[in-house]
Amino acid sequence: MKKKLITLLGIICLVLILVACAAPAPSPAPAPAKPIVLGYLACFTGSSAATNPWQLNAIELAIADIGGQINGRPIKLVSEDTASDEATSVDKARKMVEVDKADVLFGPLPASGAAAVSAYTTPLGILHMGICEWMLTSLKLAKTELAPDGTHKGTGYYVGLYAYDVLGARTATVIHDDISFAEDFTQGAMDGFASRGGTIIQRQRPPIFEQDYASYLTAIKKADVVIYWFVPPNAFRFNQQFQQYGLTMPRAQGGCTSMGDQMQQDLGEKAVGIVSAASCDAGVDTPEVKAFIDRWTEMFGDKSPEKGNYPEYNEGLTQYNTVYIYLQAVKALNGDTTPDKVADVLLSQKFDTPWGKVSFDSNGVGVGNKYVMKITNVNGKYIRTAAKVYEQISRDEPAEAKDKAPKM
DSSP: HHHHHHHHHHHHHHHHHHHHSSSSOOOOOOOOOOOOOEEEEEEESSGGGGGGHHHHHHHHHHHHHTTTTEEEEEEEEEEEOOOOOOOHHHHHHHHHHHHHHHHHHOOOOSSSHHHHHHHHHHHHHOEESSSSOHHHHHHHHOTTEEBOOOOOHHHHHHHHHHHHTSSOOOOOEEEOOOHHHHHHHHHHHHHHHHTTTTTEEEEEEOOTTTTHHHHHHHHHHSSSSSEOOOOOHHHHHHHHHHGGGOOOOOEHHHHHHHEOOOHHHHGGGGGGTOOOEESSSSSSHHHHHHHHHHHHHHHHHHGGGGSSSSSSHHHHHHHHHHHHHHHHHHHTTTTTOHOOOOOOOEEEEBBTTTTTBEEOOSSSSSEEEEEEEEEEETTTTTEEEEEEEEEEESOOGGGTTTTOOOOO
């Protein structure tokens, strides 16, 4: 009996082994989907650092608004500090492309750094998108170079039109940081102003690290309007000193808004009446913008004002639009991030933003609304409100206005 039992057990074991061998092996777990990698060329330090917390928050919100993933591919953000420096910007872009395998690069600020990055990305066919305005020469390099916010001259152009048409100015004096993008902003404003028949009587270029504008303010010539543009801390100092020197001329910031909400509050009555132009601004009074602000404050309301608990800086808003537009294009491709394919979608479709639809012309320049914003005192709070909307225009100055003003 014992031998029979042993034999029976042996047969059972053999059968079990044969069954196990015949059974299909369990399927391996599917490999995790490759993430969509967003490369943000940040400005934690340098001349543009004041706006960086808002830009980081904006990317986070855009990712949340698209759902955090596209067709199963999670969205991953990598950021590097460019120190607002051209050479550093290119080094960080190379690291993002070669090491982080970024699908797209955003930025950096300032635009001089973006132009240097464009020269690097274009031969590689990497998709590269602007946070704010760009030089048109960078956009013409390839279809993979795009700027939803348009060009510096395109933003300045509408400030110039407004100064002539609405403020009624006929003469203008111009002052700005001695840097390439400030030059372009104000040149666009001068072109718009001159295209209407206005006259530019003076242009001053203080160095970007100027701490005291006394000599420039005493030298400023009397005109119907002062067209100016400075980076945020310089814009604050300039406006702080402006009335101290007895100047009362209307001021038109010849480009995008560069002062945040807190700067306006600190300036108080000295800020009232300043106009600027923007493709987006928290002061635009529409249901879509209000809903955007609600989402922003819900997500970041526990942060300090210095960390961006409210969307006050223009750069944060344009960053949101740029990233959200890119993600919409990738979604239209079911998660395909091939640069040429994404560029083709971007150049052929219209995209939703809180400030209306945005599309692109053949040069990669954004087409959409442009707002002239004016600082007013509303119950003791100094806020920007939309004084005029130029609807669905190319965000570059038109060909007939280029170089209308002298290159002073």
